[in-house]
Amino acid sequence: MDYQFILVEREDPIAVLTLNRPQQLNALNWTLIGELADACEALDRDDAIRCLVITGAGDKAFAAGADIKEMTGQTPVSMMTGEFEGWDRLRRIHKPIVAAVGGFALGGGMELAMHCDLIIASENARFGQPEINLGVIPGAGGTQRISRNIGKFIAMEMVLTGRNFTAEELHRLGLVNAVVPVGQHLEKAKEVAHTIATKGPVAVRVAKEAILAAFEMPQEQGLMYEKRLFATLFATEDQKEGMAAFVEKRKADFKGR
Numbered sequence: 001m002d003y004q005f006i007l008v009e010r011e012d013p014i015a016v017l018t019l020n021r022p023q024q025l026n027a028l029n030w031t032l033i034g035e036l037a038d039a040c041e042a043l044d045r046d047d048a049i050r051c052l053v054i055t056g057a058g059d060k061a062f063a064a065g066a067d068i069k070e071m072t073g074q075t076p077v078s079m080m081t082g083e084f085e086g087w088d089r090l091r092r093i094h095k096p097i098v099a100a101v102g103g104f105a106l107g108g109g110m111e112l113a114m115h116c117d118l119i120i121a122s123e124n125a126r127f128g129q130p131e132i133n134l135g136v137i138p139g140a141g142g143t144q145r146i147s148r149n150i151g152k153f154i155a156m157e158m159v160l161t162g163r164n165f166t167a168e169e170l171h172r173l174g175l176v177n178a179v180v181p182v183g184q185h186l187e188k189a190k191e192v193a194h195t196i197a198t199k200g201p202v203a204v205r206v207a208k209e210a211i212l213a214a215f216e217m218p219q220e221q222g223l224m225y226e227k228r229l230f231a232t233l234f235a236t237e238d239q240k241e242g243m244a245a246f247v248e249k250r251k252a253d254f255k256g257r
């Protein structure tokens with residue numbers, strides 16, 4: 001399937017999705033977000049693919065935000081209807097997604113990275129929520145995700161001052177998994193994706209679900225949910241295979257069943 005604003009490259013068992021508007025620093029227009037959601041959903045249904053990587057084309061940006069030119073003529077009604085659907089669909093992808101960030105990840109770009117499950121950043125990556133400079137606030141989860149994933153005070157600083165944070169700062173704050181030399185973010189992200197892809201697909205899916213549930217549920221309920229998911233995995237062939245492989249001192253061959 002050909003898309004206008006993204007590239008999809010399969011490297012089974014992983015797939016790399018590239019935001020492809022480098023002249024506009026990969027600004028996220030509505031079509032791009034819709035295409036990204038379509039492609040992620042198709043790969044989510046594909047048993048041969050076990051982990052996704054999202055990156056930006058060119059060496060300047062992951063994505064410099066939602067497309068400001070496209071937003072200038074919007075109204076409250078047009079912003080409320082339909083257009084958020086792509087973001088919501090991305091939130092519901094079951095397979096793990098690794099963000100490979102080089103250069104700017106601003107506004108919607110940082111929010112897209114935070115929709116992913118791990119973030120690998122190049123030393124030159126710059127993250128920020130500069131919407132305040134445009135007279136608005138983050139609209140794709142920035143206020144909520146920074147508050148929950150880091151905390152109130154950093155969220156206030158990012159959103160109220162609009163200051164960019166370095167990859168190293170966000171690594172120290174726990175939002176970035178690894179910082180690598182300039183230009184190596186995609187290779188590192190693919191390496192991490194390949195590692196995840198060797199694990200049992202059912203356990204990976206359920207693990208992502210359980211961790212995301214921690215942000216939605218009280219702890220007592222979350223612990224019970226985890227316990228139930230853990231028990232359910234004993235009905236899978238992958239559990240039998242994983243444990244048998246350990247006992248027999250061989251590599252497990254997970255089938256996702």
Ligand code: CO8
Nearest residue numbers: 023024025027064065066067068069106107108130139140
């Ligand atoms: N939208 C549209 N075009 C952009 C964007 C953007 N966010 N960012 C950069 N571009 C374009 C520029 O207009 C320019 O195009 P042209 O050559 O046609 O003028 C091209 O990309 C290159 O950009 P610059 O010349 O500005 O490059 P610099 O290296 O000088 O500066 C910066 C790089 C600092 C990143 C600068 O481009 C910048 O400040 N960009 C805007 C950053 C920003 O404010 N982002 C937040 C946008 S608002 C948002 O993301 C809200 C999210 C809500 C999501 C929910 C939606 C439903």
